[in-house]
Amino acid sequence: MNQSERSEPQRLAKRLAAQVPCSRRDAELYIAGGFVRVDGAVVEEPMARVNDAQVVTLDAKARLEPLVPITLIWHKPAGQAVPEAEFLPDELAARWLAPGTRFKGDRSGVRPLKAHGHRLLPVSPLEPEASGLMVFTQNPGVRRKVTDGSSPLxxxxxxxxxxxxxxxxxxxxxxxxxxxxxxxxxxxxxxxxxxxxxxxxxxxxxxxxxxxxxxxxxxxxxxxxxxxxxxxxxxGRIGLDGLPAGQWRYLAAQERF
Structure with missing residues (x-):
């Protein structure tokens, strides 16, 4: 391989797989799990491009595990319209569920990841003028549970x-x-x-x-x-419990609707 080929940017997952070494799939899991840094900054996109001059490191405490679908609750402010779509648009998820608006009283122990803002299903949406508890989930089973007409919550x-x-x-x-x-x-x-x-x-x-x-x-x-x-x-059994308007928290593993 000549010098120009070596300096060509490559996918982060490919670089990490060769560096660890590990399979490409394992490298993608490490990256999506927030365990990989590029020049000291966490990068969670396996398709991100890196060059030879950039330093790629894997966290010493990295765990090789699949991403678990998350569920979270949000205190929707009055006047905020939730789009009528199957999934919450990623740009709205990034704005409404930004790290800075996470409830400081969140006791779930969940480590925030960018992947948690993708493919979020709105559950029992509120009308624009209403406020209060809204549920977003990546787990279709949770949505079925909440909206089950045969056993309504x-x-x-x-x-x-x-x-x-x-x-x-x-x-x-x-x-x-x-x-x-x-x-x-x-x-x-x-x-x-x-x-x-x-x-x-x-x-x-x-x-x-x-x-x-x-x-x-x-x-x-x-x-x-x-x-x-x-x-x-x-x-159901899940309430706002002091969650301020505009803030959100993860649903803890032991919580049930």
Missing amino acids: EHEWLVEVQNDPELDDAARREAVLQSLGKLLFFEGTSLPSARASWQSERRLRLAIKGTLPGQVDFLAERAGLKLAGVRRLRL
Whole structure:
């Protein structure tokens, strides 16, 4: 091989495989796992190009293991629209789920990787004006579990209503609860009734199994309420638990919906 051929940039995975040595597949796993540095900086793209002058190192604690699909929860801010697509676009994942917006109270022990921002499935998306708990997962099984119509998970909502003098009347407030708790036929489907309670003079808590998009708005309209805000607090056994708006965390291995 002549000098010009040696200086031609090559794929990082090929360079690492020859350097370790190991198979090309193993080299790709090391790189995607965040265990490889080029000139001291972590590079997680196996197809990245490196030249002979660059120093490639493998972390001494590198583990050869396949990437495990992750699930995370995000506190969606009100007014943020989630695209109607099978997967969250990578550019939005990079913006919404950036390392700087990861919840400092995350106790999952998961080491963040760029690969975690690819092929994320939105689960039970919220409408643009709503806020609260959103789930993204790389595991289709998690999505099936959360959206299983035969065994629907309970969604807990905090509903803020606009100021209405009529709500100062105890009878009117009780009538609202009665309306919210009635059997619901929504979009041609019979749905479980909501459990509702007043948390304050202008705040309601709703617990509904298998909530569909638009269902909370429909219930409020049927009860004669004008909404000022809707926030999902919990999906099954997973709640926001102090997660600030705009921040996210990984779902720990022991957590279940």
